[in-house]
Amino acid sequence: xxxxxxxxxxxxxxxxxxxxxxxxxxxxxxxxxxxxxxxxxxxxxxxxxxxxxxxxxxxxxxxxxxxxxxxxxxxxxxxxxxxxxxxxxxxxxxxxxxxxxxxxxxxxxxxxxxxxxxxxxxxxxxxxxxxxxxxxxxxxxxxxxxxxxxxxxxxxxxxxxxxxxxxxxxxxxxxxxxxxxxxxxxxxxxxxxxxx
Amino acid sequence: xxxxxxxxxxxxxxxxxxxxxxxxxxxxxxxxxxxxxxxxxxxxxxxxxxxxxxxxxxxxxxxxxxxxxxxxxxxxxxxxxxxxxxxxxxxxxxxxxxxxxxxxxxxxxxxxxxxxxxxxxxxxxxxxxxxxxxxxxxxxxxxxxxxxxxxxxxxxxxxxxxxxxxxxxxxxxxxxxxxxxxxxxxxxxxxxxxxxxxxxxxxxxxxxxxxxxxxxxxxxxxxxxxxxxxxxxxxxxxxxxxxxxxxxxxxxxxxxxxxxxxxxxxxxxxxxxxxxxxxxxxxxxxxxxxxxxxxxxxxxxxxxxxxxxx
Numbered sequence: 001x002x003x004x005x006x007x008x009x010x011x012x013x014x015x016x017x018x019x020x021x022x023x024x025x026x027x028x029x030x031x032x033x034x035x036x037x038x039x040x041x042x043x044x045x046x047x048x049x050x051x052x053x054x055x056x057x058x059x060x061x062x063x064x065x066x067x068x069x070x071x072x073x074x075x076x077x078x079x080x081x082x083x084x085x086x087x088x089x090x091x092x093x094x095x096x097x098x099x100x101x102x103x104x105x106x107x108x109x110x111x112x113x114x115x116x117x118x119x120x121x122x123x124x125x126x127x128x129x130x131x132x133x134x135x136x137x138x139x140x141x142x143x144x145x146x147x148x149x150x151x152x153x154x155x156x157x158x159x160x161x162x163x164x165x166x167x168x169x170x171x172x173x174x175x176x177x178x179x180x181x182x183x184x185x186x187x188x189x190x191x192x193x194x195x196x
Numbered sequence: 197x198x199x200x201x202x203x204x205x206x207x208x209x210x211x212x213x214x215x216x217x218x219x220x221x222x223x224x225x226x227x228x229x230x231x232x233x234x235x236x237x238x239x240x241x242x243x244x245x246x247x248x249x250x251x252x253x254x255x256x257x258x259x260x261x262x263x264x265x266x267x268x269x270x271x272x273x274x275x276x277x278x279x280x281x282x283x284x285x286x287x288x289x290x291x292x293x294x295x296x297x298x299x300x301x302x303x304x305x306x307x308x309x310x311x312x313x314x315x316x317x318x319x320x321x322x323x324x325x326x327x328x329x330x331x332x333x334x335x336x337x338x339x340x341x342x343x344x345x346x347x348x349x350x351x352x353x354x355x356x357x358x359x360x361x362x363x364x365x366x367x368x369x370x371x372x373x374x375x376x377x378x379x380x381x382x383x384x385x386x387x388x389x390x391x392x393x394x395x396x397x398x399x400x401x402x403x404x405x406x407x408x409x410x411x412x413x414x415x416x417x418x419x420x421x422x423x424x425x426x427x428x429x430x431x432x433x434x435x436x437x438x439x440x441x442x443x444x445x446x447x448x449x450x451x452x453x454x455x456x457x458x459x460x461x462x463x464x465x466x467x468x469x470x471x472x473x474x475x476x477x478x479x480x481x482x483x484x485x486x487x488x489x490x491x492x493x494x495x496x497x498x499x500x501x502x503x504x505x506x
Contacts, residue, residue, distance in 0.1 A: 006449065021480075024224060027269060028475045031228030034265035096400070182326070188398070 038165075038190055041172040045148045049105070049136035052117035057103075057132055059170055065101045066194050067166040068187070070178070071145055071159045073108035074120045079161045083178040087163070088124045091131050093188070100191060102131040107145070107159045109135050163187060167194050200294045205353050207287045208305070212346040214280040216486065218273075219339050223482045225273045226390075227475035231327045233270030235261060237320035246271045277316060284312045284346070291349070300352040308345040311338060329391030336387060340380075340486055347490050351497040354446075358501050368440065371433045372496040378426050379489040385419040386482065392416075393473055405472030423465055430458045437495070450495045457488040 048058030070087060072080045087102055094100040106112040112120075117133040124131070136144075145151050149172065151160040165174040165187060174190055177183040225231055234240035235257065241247050242254045246267045253259045288309035295301040315338045318331075325331045392412035396403070400411060409416055434451045441447060464481045468474065 006445075020220060020483075021476075024220075024476055024479050027224050028228050028479075030265050031230055031269060034263050035229070093399070185398075192397075 035189070035193070038173045038193065041175070042150060044166055044170045044172060045144070047136075047140065047144050047148070049134040049140070050114070051129075051132040051134055052114055052121050054114055057134055062101065062103065062166060063170055064168050066099055066168060066191060067101045067103050068191075069103045069105065069149065069164040069166055070162070071105050071107050071141075071149075071151070073106050073159070074112050074116055075108065079179070083161045083163075084124060086178045086184060087131070090184075090188075091124075091126070094130070094191075097195075098130065099195060100130070103134060104131070105134045105136070105141060105144070107138075107141055109138055109141065165190060165194070200290075201353065201356060204287070204290050204294060205350070207283065207290055208346060208350045208353060211280065211283045211287045211308075212343060212350055214276075214283050215339065215343040215346060216483075216490075218276050218280045219336075219343065219486050220479070220483050221273050221276050222336070222339065223479045225270055226332065226482075227478045228266070228269055230266040230269035230273075231332070232323065233263065233266035233268070234274075234323070237323045238274065240267055240271050274319065277319065281312045281316055284342070285309050287346070287349070295353075298352070298356075301349055301356075304345040304349045304352075308342050308349070311342050311345070315339065315342065329387065329394070332391075333384065333387040336383070336482075337380075340383070340489060343486070343490055344493050347494055348497055351494055355498065355501040368433060368437050369496060369499055371429065371436070372492055372499070375426060375429050375433065376489060376492045376496065378422060378429070379485065379492065382419065382422055382426060383482075383485050383489065385415055385422070386485065388415050389419060390473070390478075405474065406470070408472060409469065420465060420469070423462065427458045427462055430454055437499070441499070447495065447498060450491055450498070454488065454491050454495065457484045457491065460484050461488065 044059055044062070046059045048056050048060070051057040068087070068090065070083060072084055074080075084104065087104065091102055106117065112133075112135060114135060117135060121131070121133055145159070149160075149164055151162065161178050163176045163178050163184075164172060165176065167173050173194065174187070176187040225233075234246065236242060241252075241257050241262065243252070247253050247262060248264065250259045250262050253262055284305075288305045291302045291305040315335070318335060318338065322328075322331045322335050389409075389412055392415060393408050396408055396411040403411065434455055437447065437451060461481065461484055464477050464484070468477050468481065471477070
């Protein structure tokens with residue numbers, strides 16, 4: 001009689017354990033799904049600008065890599081220094097990977113000549129082509145900012161301080177606030193998901 | 197009186213099981229990364245019932261931070277916590293009503309109710325701190341404290357009509373105390389490893405799950421070594437207890453379970469060394485640690501009521 005009771009307890013425990021395992025698997029699976037479910041906000045239209053060393057750079061270079069894009073201008077005193085300092089941190093963080101590329105587009109091509117951009121790159125510790133600084137005629141910058149990346153603002157003084165995540169197929173997968181640590185943490189999480 | 201005892205025992209047992217289930221759910225929140233599923237507390241995005249879609253989010257919240265799955269996982273943890281809290285509260289009220297003169301029953305159950313109320317409030321601190329590792333560890337340790345109080349109550353009710361043995365089986369008691377303390381250290385080290393993994397991932401975001409453990413420093417090695425020692429201690433003390441006590445069924449079952457759990461812990465631990473910190477392994481590693489430490493307490497308390505074999 002008593003050992004029958006023990007046996008019943010063992011069965012109940014095993015069934016309970018099995019149920020908990022199933023619940024755990026389902027919850028973990030859906031939690032993971034829900035996070036890797038990165039929205040596609042749109043596609044970056046084809047463009048070709050010039051990077052700081054005078055080489056052409058555009059969508060054909062971005063394709064096949066994970067890109068983090070932002071807009072700035074070198075003489076900006078407001079939010080840009082902070083924003084690009086954060087980008088520089090990320091640039092250091094991903095130093096071991098050549099799959100993550102940083103693309104900073106100048107919104108002030110009149111003052112930001114290639115040599116100015118080169119100096120700016122140097123001052124941010126850029127020593128390879130994982131971080132490029134792009135220059136293009138103002139109307140093209142305007143077009144790509146507003147139509148391509150769907151950012152609003154009176155260029156150049158009011159440009160967005162968002163970092164934009166673009167996947168290997170040139171799809172825009174997220175916008176991140178460069179002033180918010182949590183948002184930047186989410187960015188690194190999402191980059192990891194895109195890498196996998 | 198007998199009916200009252202049975203009723204009380206049922207409530208205490210349910211509260212204990214509910215708390216263990218809650219520890220499991222809390223672990224799921226942790227491993228699924230749903231801890232900030234609701235940015236506010238006790239409401240979720242300003243609502244008593246979490247939103248089903250981003251359109252239901254009040255303007256003062258950032259709708260982009262909303263994730264339906266994570267919000268509901270976190271909210272179910274809170275709901276389950278509330279239900280468990282109510283169960284523990286009823287247990288405490290029954291204890292005050294029926295066992296006022298039994299200090300070993302009344303005090304732990306009332307204390308459990310006080311701590312569980314604190315724990316509920318502390319949940320808000322965990323969310324406010326944006327999941328600071330220390331606050332999460334305290335949240336877990338408090339849960340273990342609550343479940344320990346409930347189990348202590350349960351054992352004392354179980355042996356209510358039995359007077360304590362003349363002398364406790366001393367050497368066994370000492371080893372169990374050491375094992376209990378070592379397990380507590382193990383659980384704390386485990387939470388340390390978890391936050392070390394998170395920090396490592398912040399620093400080296402490209403490392404795979406199976407490699408990340410090697411970036412956590414010596415804490416992982418210490419945890420593994422101490423784990424093996426705890427396992428060896430468990431086997432030794434089991435043999436000893438079975439040899440010296442009258443071997444009541446209750447004690448034998450506890451020992452069987454204890455050895456099963458420590459075996460499971462070793463296997464899961466080794467699996468995580470090989471496959472990395474996988475959420476599914478992690479949740480059961482934590483949960484069986486919680487069960488292990490509870491059963492040590494049960495054994496320790498019940499040894500008070502065992503007779504040495506003549």
